[in-house]
Every structure is written in structure tokens, then in C-alpha cells.
Amino acid sequence: LGLQRAAPPNLTANVLVQKLASFGELTADDEAAWAQAAADTRRLGSKQMIVAEGDAPGCAHAIVEGFACRYKLLPDGGRQILDFLVPGDLCDGHALFLAEMDHNIATLSECLVAFIPHKTLLSLTEAHPRIARALWWSSLVQESIAREWIANVGRRSADQRIAHLLSELCFRLHLVGLAHHGQYHLPIRQMDLADATGLSVVHTNRVLKKLRQAGLLDLKQNLLTVPNIQRLEEFCGFDRAYLHPHRRAHPLTGMPTHVVQ
Amino acid sequence: LGLQRAAPPNLTANVLVQKLASFGELTADDEAAWAQAAADTRRLGSKQMIVAEGDAPGCAHAIVEGFACRYKLLPDGGRQILDFLVPGDLCDGHALFLAEMDHNIATLSECLVAFIPHKTLLSLTEAHPRIARALWWSSLVQESIAREWIANVGRRSADQRIAHLLSELCFRLHLVGLAHHGQYHLPIRQMDLADATGLSVVHTNRVLKKLRQAGLLDLKQNLLTVPNIQRLEEFCGFDRAYLHPHRRAHPLTGMPTHVVQ
């Protein structure tokens, strides 16, 4: 598949830069510095641990290619996925300050992962205030996503849960240019969808069938097709506001103004 | 009730200081500055809005007395509570940087709320790096709590959900000295518990009855009694790690070392 080909070296950092820039305007100098910081990349196989609960890693990780997720394991063996990590996402920016990780991060497909030493991250934020602000903004969006997930799992019907989750992913993939005419390369199993929405695999399967028959989406063999994204979003009440896509100037902190899309 | 009496003026800021200090060691000077910043307090009735979705408030809010919550309203009228706010909690620290609120914050009981102008908050963090770090830490704990709630609502049984939620509250109330021999003043209705755990009110009621009969806890008339907190925590698999109570020195950022409890 064309989607799976490795990006040329000088394009490797492109997704990371594109994503960070979506959180705040950067100068060419900022972008170069960010790309440089993430130069150390490694390829990981599917279902490999990136950071484990209890770890206090010495470097941050960002996804360049492939899909990963955060998750917790419960005493009874259950798994709850807390977020999907798509290309461009910084996995563990907060671990820079917290003593130890309180959840796991693992790949869902083969991934290209950038390793950014905490030392580099710190000096970067000191020398590049715009990068610092973009990272700060990004961490706030992370928090906001987590809150929306609570509402998703807590109060939406099974159909809407799945639809909402996929709507969010579509939007986030759009941000980094990974959408092609309503088609998204989505290397996640139904079991992953189930663990992200708090449903069983069997019921997830049935819901997907129902959504397919309703013509809202089609997910098969790692390819998600959404004929009409607006219809899907209406169906599940998706409102992109929580992803804080358009940034307006703040009277005090002077965050840059810019509208995505 | 003795618990409901208004604190003397010079004690008003005590809870806020105590809470902030639980996130990082502060000097006497820091504490005085923080208390001063939160000097403007107002008393709000039950079920009053503090900040609404879509707002871009000019000041931050902190709870001094009483209970509040964050929540989202869904298109179908459902409400999902995203977090409870107890005395000492900063409600909307993140709003300092984000363009607008993506959820509501309202009181659950009569509350004493401190209003901290964003301008003050900004200058405070510039002049007092320890306060800045404590606030930063606090925002990370907020994020961590949100993630735990996803797992709670997504993968735990109804009994464990309620038990876990109440275990968390017990711990957080402990932090600010609001626990008295396994008894906690908890002015929240069963409907609030239901909206926080993704259950119906009726079923919440039944679960509470079951927990009461199992001798795990007793919640009636705003008073939560937990005979044996350890037993409750074991029942629901509560692990305080996600609240990041003990802070160890970080090799790079030099966060202070200190163990709560």
C-alpha cells in the first residue's frame, strides 16, 4: 500500500512539525529545531511497549508513522484504552515533570517512533518560547480529549460511541494530512475499538455492521471509509470545539491567531 | 453542623494553601502570595454556574468551601460529570491559555469561591517559580484524574465504579484535612453520583444499598461514612498512584521531594 511506504528522511519530521504547528505558529527556525530534536527515530513492531506504567523514562516519544495507544490494565485483566496516538502525536510530554507514568503506551501497528531526550526537550523550550507554548497548548488539548472520552464512554449509546471515536480520529488524521477523499488508513483491530469505548468485541462488531448498513462508515482491512463525514458527525453529536482547532489571540498571553481548515 | 460553619477570614485561604503545597513545597512567602491572590471570595448558592461552556473568563476560580463539578451536556439532554471539585481545587487553571471553555463548571452545594484574576495568576507565576511548578503539577494531576475516570466508567462494574469514585474523593478530602475518623461531609445527590459514573439514578441507589449492606460505606444525608477505607479500596482496585501523591526529585527539573501521608 502506498500509505505504508517509509517517508524519505527529510520528510520524517514533517508530520511532527505539521502537528506542532497546528497548536501554534512557528518560525522556520522553530520548525528546524523541532525536527532536529526528533531526529532519532526507531522502528517498532506491532504491539510493542513504548512506555510502561511505573516507568520514569529519560526521553519523550512521538509517533511519526503508525498507530499507538495509551491504556490501563485493570486488576481483573480488562484493558481500557485512554487515547489513540496517531502520527505527529507526542506520547508522554507530561512525563517530563511527573515522577512516573500512570499508564502504558504501546504500538498498535508497526510504528516509526521518535525519541526526544528530556534534556533536549527542556533546552528546546527554553530557547524557543513558541515551541514551549505549542507544547503547552498540546498538553491542554490532550486533557480536553480525555474529558470528552469520559462523556463518550459514560453517556453515549454504543453506536454513537464508536461513531464519535472515529469522527475524532478522522479529524486528527486530517490535521496531519492523512486523509484521502474520506478514506483513512486505520490499523486498529475491533478489539482496540472495543477497549476504547468500553464495549465487548462482539458488540463492537455488531455496531460496526449497523453503521456500515446505515451508510455512515465502512471499516475493513485497516481502511476506514467515510462517505459523508458531516452526516457521521451529526449522528454522534461530534463537535470539534474540544479539540481547540482554531486558536484566537488571548488578551493576556498573546497566543497566536490562526484557523485550521 | 460544625462542618458547615464559615471559616474565619484568616483561615479562608488555608485550604487553598494546603492544597497547593501538596503539589510542591512552598516558602512562607509563596504561601502568603497565593493566599493574597485568592483573597477575593464570593459565596454562591447551590447549583450555580461558575463558568459555562464557551466562556473565556477573565479570572480563574478556586473552591474554598463546598462542592462543585465540571460537566458536559449532551445533545440528548444527558449530563456527564467529568470531575468533582472539592475545597482547595483550582477549577479552571487551563483556561488561562485556552481560547474558551469546553465544559461547564457549577456548584453542587453552597460554595465559597475564590476569584483569581488571570493577570494576578500570570504575574504570580512569574514572580514565584515554586507556585508556577505547583500549578503545573496540579494540572498534570487533573489530566491523570481524567484518564482514571475513563477507565472507571469504561471498564469497571457499577459497584466498583461508585466505590472507586468515593475512594478517590476520600483521598482528595484527606489532602485538605476534611476527613474525620472515616467520615466525610459530602453534599452531593445520588443523581450527581449517577452522572459521574454513567449510571442511572435508580441503579446508583441500588448499588449504594448493596455497598451499605456489604459494610463498605454508608452515604446518607450528605455524610459519607467509611468504616474501613482499606477494604473499600481493595474492593474497587483503587491505587492512589494516579493522584501522584508523593513527589520525588526529578533529575532534570528538580521537583521537590516530599511524601504525603
Added chain:
DNA sequence: CGTTTGATTGACACGAGTCAACACCAGTGG
């Protein structure tokens, strides 16, 4: 007092979980 809000309980319906069987595919090894 009547009114309102919240707690409690029962009867019933339904969404979602569980168990089990089978299909399908890729990889692997005899």
C-alpha cells in the same frame, strides 16, 4: 401546612455481555 426535591422500591424491557461455533487469512513448518 402544601409543595418540592431527593431517596427508595418493584415490575418490566432492552441493551450489551458471554459463550460458542464458524469463516477467513497469513504465516509456518512438515
Added chain:
DNA sequence: CCACTGGTGTTGACTCGTGTCAATCAAACG
């Protein structure tokens, strides 16, 4: 080359946890 395997998707039958509806009760309140 073809069985054999493990992982994943699909479907049916059945069970069970929760939701819904409705009635009653208790406490708070104007």
C-alpha cells in the same frame, strides 16, 4: 505443496446487568 496454527472477523442463542417507568416515602422548605 498442503496441513496446521493463531489471530481476527462474523454470527446466533442465551443470560444478565442496567435502564425505564411508575408509585411511594421522607425530609426540606416556603
